[in-house]
Amino acid sequence: MIILYSLLSGLLYRLGGIGKPFNTKIRDFGIPTLAILYLSKYHLSWWIGMATFVLAFGMLVTYWDKWGTDDVEWYEWALTGFGYGISFITYPIAMGHWRGFIIRTLLLTLFMPLWKRYQPKIKIFHDKADLDEIGVGFVYFITLPLI
Numbered sequence: 008m009i010i011l012y013s014l015l016s017g018l019l020y021r022l023g024g025i026g027k028p029f030n031t032k033i034r035d036f037g038i039p040t041l042a043i044l045y046l047s048k049y050h051l052s053w054w055i056g057m058a059t060f061v062l063a064f065g066m067l068v069t070y071w072d073k074w075g076t077d078d079v080e081w082y083e084w085a086l087t088g089f090g091y092g093i094s095f096i097t098y099p100i101a102m103g104h105w106r107g108f109i110i111r112t113l114l115l116t117l118f119m120p121l122w123k124r125y126q127p128k129i130k131i132f133h134d135k136a137d138l139d140e141i142g143v144g145f146v147y148f149i150t151l152p153l154i
Contacts, residue, residue, distance in 0.1 A: 012045055013148040020144025021137055031068070038144065039063035042151060046098065055097045062094035081120040088119030091147055098154045107153035114153075118146055 016038050023034020039060045047056065069090060071083035092112025099108040126139055 009045075009149060009152060012041060013145045016041055016148035017141035017144035020147065021140040024140045034144075035064055035067045038067060038147065042095075042148065045148075045151060046154070049098075049102070051098070051101050055101050058097045059095055062097070063091075066090040066094040079123070081124065084120040084123045085116050088115035088117070091115045091119075095151075095154055104154070111150045111153040114150055115146070119143070122146070 019037040019041065020034050022029045023031045023037070042063060043056045043060050046059070066087075069087075071079065071086045089112060092108075092115040095108065095111070099105045122142055123139065126142055
């Protein structure tokens with residue numbers, strides 16, 4: 008099931024980056040919603056899900072690209088991965104399980120700049136950013152069980 012959710016997350020991440028006829032809000036709302044639905048099996052308080060949604064949404068709409076240029080450095084991608092990881096901090100606060108959260112945050116922090124630098128440029132749907140964004144959305148989700 009996690010593979011299916013991760014593939015859907017990758018698709019949502021990519022659709023949010025295509026532009027017209029889609030909108031970035033497909034990514035920004037869709038991925039946190041999917042994550043909260045997946046994590047709801049832990050039956051935590053509604054406020055944890057809501058707080059996590061807000062934090063995850065906020066990180067997905069935050070761009071570390073030198074204030075409007077398209078030149079994104081490796082450390083900006085690392086910061087993006089760190090933000091993606093840290094946005095789920097409500098779960099270890101509520102559950103007391105910090106190890107998986109820390110591992111996930113470190114993995115995303117390392118993954119983002121390495122993936123952006125070394126992933127193959129393959130056109131699947133729209134352009135050569137397809138695999139790039141699908142991979143980010145997939146790893147964002149496939150690492151959630153660590154929490």
